Amino acid sequence: MNIEDLLRETLSDMAHEEQPPPPGRFLPVNGSRSRRRSLALAAAAAVTVLAVGSTLTVQSLSSGTAAPEVLTGQGSGETRAENRITVNEGLRLSNVLTDLSAATGKPLEEFQRAAKDGRALGLPSYAKGALEGFAFPGTYDVSPTSSPEEILAAMVTRFGRAAEDTDLVEGARRLGRTPLEIMTIASIVQAESHDKRDMPKIARVVYNRLNRTPEMRLQLDSTVLYGLNKFGIRASNEDLRSRSPYNTYVRLGLPPGPICNPGADAIEAALNPAAGRWLWFVLTDPKKGVTKFADSESEYLKLVEEHHSRTR
Incomplete structure (x- = not known):
């Protein structure tokens, strides 16, 4: 039952009461029904x-x-x-x-x-x-x-x-993740994507890297910059040495929580990543927002060179 349904149920019940509800009705009390009602009112x-x-x-x-x-x-x-x-x-x-x-x-x-x-x-x-x-x-x-x-x-x-x-809770269970982890992945996908069509592939890169722990870290500049409250595309060498829990160059796995507020497309991509073996993605053409993907280090280095050739 969502918040709107809870609120509707609560207001319907209150409409049939002869006396105004006591103040305690709006405070946390024991009982699942009362707790749901108080949460609905608080949330609304x-x-x-x-x-x-x-x-x-x-x-x-x-x-x-x-x-x-x-x-x-x-x-x-x-x-x-x-x-x-x-x-x-x-x-x-x-x-x-x-x-x-x-x-x-x-x-x-x-x-x-x-x-x-x-x-x-x-x-x-x-x-x-x-x-x-x-x-x-x-x-x-x-x-x-x-x-x-x-x-x-x-x-x-x-x-x-x-x-x-998006059936977030069940989708997270199916993937062996918590809903918070899915939202964290969705926020990364949102932050790293320049075209929503790339979102499922970027999500796949995240999962592929997570599945190769401890051999591979996420190594995402977006998480590093978030942890330092900085903005930009690339983290500096000094940034990469930070002790922030969001420094995915140093720490294994996901950061402790979302790094932005993702939309429905990013959440859907996090729940339904594309099929593929990619381990890297590179924004090869920043002006056009073109991102390319690689599943080998040699291919990745070629994409990095393509990026540099367009940004020199």
């Missing part, structure tokens, strides 16, 4: 969420008005929402919060504080309380009365829908 954070594709409409229930229609941007006589925000795929959480603050005019500190309360946002248990990776990209219509907690809870709700659509 008094937000009405309507989803059509990747579009969410967010409006405070306390406004006392009916939920607005999701706008499609078509037609000349439409009524536009106060604030339409698009969160791009592959942004780090720090950038998402900054962009949301700029778009809504609400203090960045409020978004940062809200992002730390994973339980209130309705994060799944496997996220381990961290919002990175679960602030789902998409287009959001935000009411001026919506709080940072409500906006972020809506993004987590949208992630929950994507997780159901």
Whole structure:
């Protein structure tokens, strides 16, 4: 049962009560049903969420008005929402919060504080309380009365829908991975891809390298730079010597969590990687976003030379 279903069930039950529910109803209590209901209310954070594709409409229930229609941007006589925000795929959480603050005019500190309360946002248990990776990209219509907690809870709700659509939990079990590991792989795929058509092949490279541990590390600049809170395409030699847990040149296996917020295509690629023996990929033509793959070191070195020839 997803968050919207839980919220609908909770509100239906409350509608048949003669007295207002006691304050304890909204707090964690014993019992699976009560726990589900309190989590649903906390995750919803008094937000009405309507989803059509990747579009969410967010409006405070306390406004006392009916939920607005999701706008499609078509037609000349439409009524536009106060604030339409698009969160791009592959942004780090720090950038998402900054962009949301700029778009809504609400203090960045409020978004940062809200992002730390994973339980209130309705994060799944496997996220381990961290919002990175679960602030789902998409287009959001935000009411001026919506709080940072409500906006972020809506993004987590949208992630929950994507997780159901891709059968994330069962897919992770099938691959012998945890859902958090799948989301970490998806974030790497998102960060490393310049064309979504390459995503399943990049995912395959990640799995092939993981399956060759301890002989092979992931060696991904994107994870190194994330751990150092730096941006760019290539990590410096000094960066590669860092002791960060995200330094996949030094440490075996996956980093401890997602390095950005992936979209549905990246999650799907992480769950359904392409078939192949590739162990390397190289962005051979940065201007055109062309990535090529290799399953031998000699072929990989040729691709590196092709990259250098186009970037000199």
